[in-house]
Amino acid sequence: MERIPVIEIFGPTIQGEGMVIGQKTMFVRTAGCDYRCRWCDSSFTWDGSAKHEVEWLTPEQIWQQLKQLGDDRFGHVTISGGNPALLKGLSALVTHLKEKGVRIGLETQGSVWHDSFDDIDDLTISPKPPSSNMETNFATLDMIMDRLATHRGRVSLKVVVFNDQDFSYATYVHQRYPSVPFYVQVGNDHIHEADDVTLRLNLLQKLEWLVEQVIQSKHMNDVCVLPQLHTLLWGNRRGV
Amino acid sequence: MERIPVIEIFGPTIQGEGMVIGQKTMFVRTAGCDYRCRWCDSSFTWDGSAKHEVEWLTPEQIWQQLKQLGDDRFGHVTISGGNPALLKGLSALVTHLKEKGVRIGLETQGSVWHDSFDDIDDLTISPKPPSSNMETNFATLDMIMDRLATHRGRVSLKVVVFNDQDFSYATYVHQRYPSVPFYVQVGNDHIHEADDVTLRLNLLQKLEWLVEQVIQSKHMNDVCVLPQLHTLLWGNRRGV
Ligand code: SF4
Numbered sequence: 006m007e008r009i010p011v012i013e014i015f016g017p018t019i020q021g022e023g024m025v026i027g028q029k030t031m032f033v034r035t036a037g038c039d040y041r042c043r044w045c046d047s048s049f050t051w052d053g054s055a056k057h058e059v060e061w062l063t064p065e066q067i068w069q070q071l072k073q074l075g076d077d078r079f080g081h082v083t084i085s086g087g088n089p090a091l092l093k094g095l096s097a098l099v100t101h102l103k104e105k106g107v108r109i110g111l112e113t114q115g116s117v118w119h120d121s122f123d124d125i126d127d128l129t130i131s132p133k134p135p136s137s138n139m140e141t142n143f144a145t146l147d148m149i150m151d152r153l154a155t156h157r158g159r160v161s162l163k164v165v166v167f168n169d170q171d172f173s174y175a176t177y178v179h180q181r182y183p184s185v186p187f188y189v190q191v192g193n194d195h196i197h198e199a200d201d202v203t204l205r206l207n208l209l210q211k212l213e214w215l216v217e218q219v220i221q222s223k224h225m226n227d228v229c230v231l232p233q234l235h236t237l238l239w240g241n242r243r244g245v
Numbered sequence: 246m247e248r249i250p251v252i253e254i255f256g257p258t259i260q261g262e263g264m265v266i267g268q269k270t271m272f273v274r275t276a277g278c279d280y281r282c283r284w285c286d287s288s289f290t291w292d293g294s295a296k297h298e299v300e301w302l303t304p305e306q307i308w309q310q311l312k313q314l315g316d317d318r319f320g321h322v323t324i325s326g327g328n329p330a331l332l333k334g335l336s337a338l339v340t341h342l343k344e345k346g347v348r349i350g351l352e353t354q355g356s357v358w359h360d361s362f363d364d365i366d367d368l369t370i371s372p373k374p375p376s377s378n379m380e381t382n383f384a385t386l387d388m389i390m391d392r393l394a395t396h397r398g399r400v401s402l403k404v405v406v407f408n409d410q411d412f413s414y415a416t417y418v419h420q421r422y423p424s425v426p427f428y429v430q431v432g433n434d435h436i437h438e439a440d441d442v443t444l445r446l447n448l449l450q451k452l453e454w455l456v457e458q459v460i461q462s463k464h465m466n467d468v469c470v471l472p473q474l475h476t477l478l479w480g481n482r483r484g485v
């Protein structure tokens with residue numbers, strides 16, 4: 006049975022981001038990423054700091070942990086990372102969860118295709134802007150968006166924006182794939198801020214800035230601007 | 246030419262609520278409501294306090310004002326109230342806006358049907374919970390939800406929740422129409438609070454409470470929990 010490196014399973018909670026914002030869900034966070042974003046808020050999935058927490062689990066073991074935590078109080082599971090698209094074992098997990106009758110959300114930066122994308126109900130592709138220090142391979146992203154054009158679930162693009170340059174990048178991505186629902190999200194560059202009030206007010210201030218950018222741009226008429234709801238609610242804590 | 250009583254036109258801004266949260270949009274707020282919710286945050290649309298602001302406008306006049314404010318910086322218009330479904334002239338406005346090529350959102354409490362619902366892209370039905378002091382006519386709501394079953398746009402239900410009793414009501418509504426995307430939203434009972442920081446933290450605290458209710462309920466597995474984004478951003482100010 007194919008195993009997957011899992012770094013945490015938690016919930017029920019609500020989705021904090023993008024197209025599925027507010028959705029009640031469970032989280033399965035997988036280990037490993039092909040990126041090294043400067044402001045990564047899940048660097049523990051790849052920087053070795055939580056190495057001892059990684060468990061290689063079968064789909065049925067993951068399901069058992071989800072049931073133990075969520076019992077009959079969930080119907081949606083989000084697979085996040087790291088980059089879950091790197092994992093060969095992902096297909097087995099997705100098939101197993103589908104058999105159990107839950108809906109599945111998945112987020113990935115769009116650096117690699119995975120056949121299991123076809124079976125994801127809520128798929129978010131989140132290419133990374135310049136402030137991440139990563140470079141988008143648009144040939145790969147084109148191929149992925151092309152294959153997703155006939156997707157039977159919900160697909161969206163989401164770009165985190167920290168500054169003007171990121172906003173230009175977001176505008177470019179939106180114009181390159183104009184028919185795909187598009188979300189811009191405020192970046193959290195206070196990932197070590199422990200004081201929740203400071204963090205909340207700071208994020209809302211940035212949200213106001215981002216809303217203003219979108220309002221002023223004639224290229225961003227059909228987009229959504231959102232905060233990270235979970236950060237507004239729970240600050241930088243893990244596992245909520 | 247059929248005229249509509251309009252109390253304010255503003256934007257571009259973002260949608261603060263429900264299925265279209267974060268969406269860049271213009272607002273057309275119509276006057277008049279058949280309800281008198283205890284905590285109505287738009288009571289100026291029906292209590293006479295803004296009577297002098299009401300203008301009876303033709304669809305083309307409304308369009309001209311939208312263009313003047315939004316120029317080429319919008320592609321989505323939200324019609325809100327009051328209850329826009331009361332207005333005979335609504336069809337002419339909706340047809341006019343469609344001809345101009347914008348997408349249209351509309352929110353109503355579901356107390357009356359309007360044929361123009363069929364042409365709304367993002368339709369939110371928002372029945373009012375017990376704390377409003379209003380009573381839902383479920384025969385009417387059943388009829389409306391039935392007619393919307395074959396709607397070609399996006400339809401959702403949204404219930405504002407202030408307390409336990411409201412949450413039970415929300416659960417009941419969700420179970421009555423289980424296939425319709427369902428949103429619960431934190432109520433703002435500080436509609437006269439002028440201090441934004443107090444208001445923001447208070448709303449986030451309530452959101453935390455509402456999330457907890459949803460997490461604990463096995464009847465609310467497939468719902469979204471959301472704040473009013475515009476209240477978090479701009480407090481109780483009008484016209485943003
Ligand atoms: S792609 Fe995501 S998980 Fe990977 S480094 Fe960037 S932010 Fe972190």
Ligand code: SF4
Binds near residue numbers: 279282290326
């Ligand atoms: S239905 Fe809406 S506009 Fe009418 S009284 Fe209630 S909250 Fe106010």
